[in-house]
Amino acid sequence: MKLPFRNDRSNNPSSARTVASRGITPEIALDGSAAIDVRGVNHYYGTGDARKQVLHDNHLQVQPGEIVIMTGQSGSGKTTLLTLIGTLRRVQEGQLNVLGQPLHDLSQVNIGNLRKRLGFIFQAHNLFGSLTAQQNVRMALELQPNRASRREENERCSKMLTEVGLGERIHYKPSGLSGGQKQRVAVARGLVHQPDILLADEPTAALDEESGRQVVTLFQREARERGVAIVIVTHDNRILDVADRIVKMDFGRIARDTNLNEAAVLGEMLSKCNVFTGVAISTLTEISRSMTRTEHAPGDRIVTYGEVGDRFYLIREGSVSVKQPSHDSSNDFNEVATLHDGDYFGETALLTGEPRNAHVDATTETVTYSLDAATFADVMSQRKSIDEEVRSSLFAE
Numbered sequence: 001m002k003l004p005f006r007n008d009r010s011n012n013p014s015s016a017r018t019v020a021s022r023g024i025t026p027e028i029a030l031d032g033s034a035a036i037d038v039r040g041v042n043h044y045y046g047t048g049d050a051r052k053q054v055l056h057d058n059h060l061q062v063q064p065g066e067i068v069i070m071t072g073q074s075g076s077g078k079t080t081l082l083t084l085i086g087t088l089r090r091v092q093e094g095q096l097n098v099l100g101q102p103l104h105d106l107s108q109v110n111i112g113n114l115r116k117r118l119g120f121i122f123q124a125h126n127l128f129g130s131l132t133a134q135q136n137v138r139m140a141l142e143l144q145p146n147r148a149s150r151r152e153e154n155e156r157c158s159k160m161l162t163e164v165g166l167g168e169r170i171h172y173k174p175s176g177l178s179g180g181q182k183q184r185v186a187v188a189r190g191l192v193h194q195p196d197i198l199l200a201d202e203p204t205a206a207l208d209e210e211s212g213r214q215v216v217t218l219f220q221r222e223a224r225e226r227g228v229a230i231v232i233v234t235h236d237n238r239i240l241d242v243a244d245r246i247v248k249m250d251f252g253r254i255a256r257d258t259n260l261n262e263a264a265v266l267g268e269m270l271s272k273c274n275v276f277t278g279v280a281i282s283t284l285t286e287i288s289r290s291m292t293r294t295e296h297a298p299g300d301r302i303v304t305y306g307e308v309g310d311r312f313y314l315i316r317e318g319s320v321s322v323k324q325p326s327h328d329s330s331n332d333f334n335e336v337a338t339l340h341d342g343d344y345f346g347e348t349a350l351l352t353g354e355p356r357n358a359h360v361d362a363t364t365e366t367v368t369y370s371l372d373a374a375t376f377a378d379v380m381s382q383r384k385s386i387d388e389e390v391r392s393s394l395f396a397e
């Protein structure tokens, strides 16, 4: 619904929990349910004059069943963060909880026990040259507290090797396997003990398209069916589609944390707003990554009458009440509309520069995504160029 906002007074942003956004920031679970919970983590290498900070104030929550792909330039700190999560390095500063356990407080024994619930697939395969593929995969089971019979364990290993496409080679030693095949043994070893978290560093780098796809399909199944939280460090663009989220690291910081599913949903919602007619959904999905997610409790004021309008709002879920002053008294406001999921408001003030002409209050638990004035202006100018493009192609025919 389009609202011709005019006048205004002051807003009350303190009641809204605004998530500072460099993209869409997913819901942050504060109830300890995240499988991986990184808060304010810094990391340094070296000592004395050679001491160098390589991670700066990183925050990351990964939920069970979520697949997070971590990208970024070489040296941006991805592997360091992954090895900290994997308890392979000691946390120096900040808090890091893995499966509900605070790593900074954990004894060596408990770290050892926790590690058994993690699966690792790292670039250097670390396979034992004297052992067959099946025996290498068995190593992961031999570390587990609850062992099955040797026969059962062997069957599990063979099944896992078959799932990564190595059913014919379970009795081969690494020297008889190609780089990609060794990599697949490492994948099977990382998953055979059914970990709660899988940490993978370039798991598809040595694989051809088909084997890479087979491996990430297996990851997806583990995430969906068993709720495994998966973090993959990769430069492999071919597997980006399996990610629920893409985290981009830049100079030791998480520069961008994008929830892909949510971005797609928002792009779809934006395409139904008149104001974005003519803009491709893919462009809108891209734009949605620049939006700020805000949660509002019932009664929270989202837009205040009289205030200068600096944002466009899309209601992701919930409902709001739009109130305008009755003509005889500016202190007396009447409800003129209620808006729900997928509705939007606030664009007119951005277009005209006039102050808001209504209050907008949340009436239920409401989630909005908003676009700031500068980004909105960009979209509008883009829409113009798209319009022109469509027109000129029509004329050309």
Ligand SMILES: Nc1ncnc2c1ncn2[C@@H]1O[C@H](COP(=O)(O)OP(=O)(O)OP(=O)(O)O)[C@@H](O)[C@H]1O
Binding pocket: 045, 046, 054, 072, 073, 074, 075, 076, 077, 078, 079, 080, 081
């Ligand atoms: N053991 C180490 N000692 C000293 N410096 C290190 C060590 N390991 C990594 N570094 C440095 O820390 C920074 C982050 O490295 P890291 O390996 O975490 O980055 P990355 O993003 O995983 O890179 P790549 O994509 O090349 O694997 C880099 O500047 C690197 O040179």
